[in-house]
Amino acid sequence: MSNDNFFIAQIGRTIGLWGDLKFHLHTDFPEQFKVGQTYKSDRGELTISDINHKRGTIRFRGYESVDSAKKLTNAKLYTNEAQTKENCELDEGQYFWFDVIGCSVKQDDEVLGVVEDIQRMAETDYLSVKTDTVLVEAGLSKHFLLPYIERYIIKVDTEEKIVYTKDAKDILEAS
Structure with a gap:
């Protein structure tokens, strides 16, 4: 396949x-x-x-x-x-997983990483993010899981391949 x-x-x-x-x-x-x-x-x-x-x-x-x-x-x-x-x-605000995988994850103007995969746990989808090299070199975790919920996700732009987030860096820093 x-x-x-x-x-x-x-x-x-x-x-x-x-x-x-x-x-x-x-x-x-x-x-x-x-x-x-x-x-x-x-x-x-x-x-x-x-x-x-x-x-x-x-x-x-x-x-x-x-x-x-x-x-x-x-x-x-x-x-x-x-x-x-x-x-x-698709309903408004829904995306296919294959359109989200590969997107950059940004908070404000900072790239936190790239979506490598999506995992479903219970009723929530989590973006499995490979942390940007600059942040890994600064001592942060190589990967983190970001809940795909309104609390963290501002919007997804599948044309530009960017997931805009808020407070996602807090999750990365705690990972």
Whole structure:
């Protein structure tokens, strides 16, 4: 798998007699899964023939029997940036993780570091920030976790690739 594919769901065990499979989401956008949509998987391309979000089940074209569906147990589904942007509606102030990763983290005019990853713990997302070399040389931690909440995040500019913060340096200094 190349780096521009994102893991978004995992297929579980079969349920019932018609090839329904348990469906485990790894995305904030369940609405992207619709009948007729095709996704890459580690078992080849799969096209959704039926989905029940309430029951958490999914069925794929060509796998409509229990025996054929069993071949998909534990399969992983992937998508890419273009497909994600096409299929997912963002609300005001929401961003895709892949647009935030790589952004500089600034407080006032000082660059604190670069977002390397995003981790979700409980209900909160944390930006995993690689601290700027100048600050590391000044004795600060090489990495810090910045909660992605209003208390610390002023705004995100995905065009300029900058996350504007307040009080984030306090977290860095305490790390």
